[in-house]
Amino acid sequence: MFNNLRELITSMPDEKACRDYLIKERWNGVPVCPYCGYSDKCYLIEGGKRFKCGSKACYKKFSVTIGTIFEASNIPLTKWLMAIYITSSHKKGISSYQLGKDIGISQKAAWFILHRIRYAFGNGNDNLILDKEIQADETYLGGSNENRHKSKKRQDENGNDIDPKSPVMGIIETGGKVKTIAVNHPTKRHAIDFIENSTVKGITLVTDSAPIYHKIGKKYNHVILNHSIGEYKINGFHTNSMENYWSVLKRGIYGIYHQVSQKHLQAYCDEFSYRFNSRKMKDCDRFAVSISKIEGRLTYKTLISKPEYLTGGKDIEPMMEE
Numbered sequence: 001m002f003n004n005l006r007e008l009i010t011s012m013p014d015e016k017a018c019r020d021y022l023i024k025e026r027w028n029g030v031p032v033c034p035y036c037g038y039s040d041k042c043y044l045i046e047g048g049k050r051f052k053c054g055s056k057a058c059y060k061k062f063s064v065t066i067g068t069i070f071e072a073s074n075i076p077l078t079k080w081l082m083a084i085y086i087t088s089s090h091k092k093g094i095s096s097y098q099l100g101k102d103i104g105i106s107q108k109a110a111w112f113i114l115h116r117i118r119y120a121f122g123n124g125n126d127n128l129i130l131d132k133e134i135q136a137d138e139t140y141l142g143g144s145n146e147n148r149h150k151s152k153k154r155q156d157e158n159g160n161d162i163d164p165k166s167p168v169m170g171i172i173e174t175g176g177k178v179k180t181i182a183v184n185h186p187t188k189r190h191a192i193d194f195i196e197n198s199t200v201k202g203i204t205l206v207t208d209s210a211p212i213y214h215k216i217g218k219k220y221n222h223v224i225l226n227h228s229i230g231e232y233k234i235n236g237f238h239t240n241s242m243e244n245y246w247s248v249l250k251r252g253i254y255g256i257y258h259q260v261s262q263k264h265l266q267a268y269c270d271e272f273s274y275r276f277n278s279r280k281m282k283d284c285d286r287f288a289v290s291i292s293k294i295e296g297r298l299t300y301k302t303l304i305s306k307p308e309y310l311t312g313g314k315d316i317e318p319m320m321e322e
């Protein structure tokens, strides 16, 4: 058990200790062959670095990192676990430059590591269901590029052009969990799909008077605040939690990452919502949850060519507004 970064490093000082920790967290201490599912007698080989499946029909070799965000990485696990600890416990995240310096790897390697950590943080997000009173709202990230000279157009930390307006839709439980989705346009279709797939129907839904919420609102106890006439609260219902969350997200993104490209916006949204939703946990508990999300591999090729990552991998066609 550890309560800070120093204790994490002391409790897992080398690769063996990190592997043992992952074997315990991932497989409850009993290795499971990723090829055939056999778990009875997989035995250690190569001085404890890998396992060999004990099933006579399989006999394949595997390591504890196979099928996870760590797979095929040259970065030692000690540094990976430090990176995960730092990224999940720093309130506002960390830039690839800073992380690279802190753990002694290149900025490019840190950039890739951070994206794989964001990918892990986003794991399971699709299935997150909000069941208390919710507030829904949308916001735009990024400033305007339109009046800028070409040489001054905004770029993210990896040199991708920043779309001048990157919309994000969000829902939040009053005092509870948040869920956000990067979209190409905030439309009625997105509002319907996003809210319906992320909440329990019939609960209270508080929004401003934007028309995109009218249709979906009929399935909920819809409280509409007409912000244009200064109406910000009705019977205690408001959208302040959502607006406060937007300012946390914007301060984080502008303060740490300066700008992010639309292509990677969902990943940054996932990073911030994961930290927000685990804000009441102790750092060591949050670390264990982070480790439970490592299943799945994001390759560099997928990362740099992944327009489908926008809207969480599900790009929805915009629907014409009635």
Ligand SMILES: [Zn+2]
Residues within 6 Å of the ligand: 033, 034, 035, 036, 037, 038, 053, 054, 055, 058, 059, 060
């Ligand atoms: Zn096997």
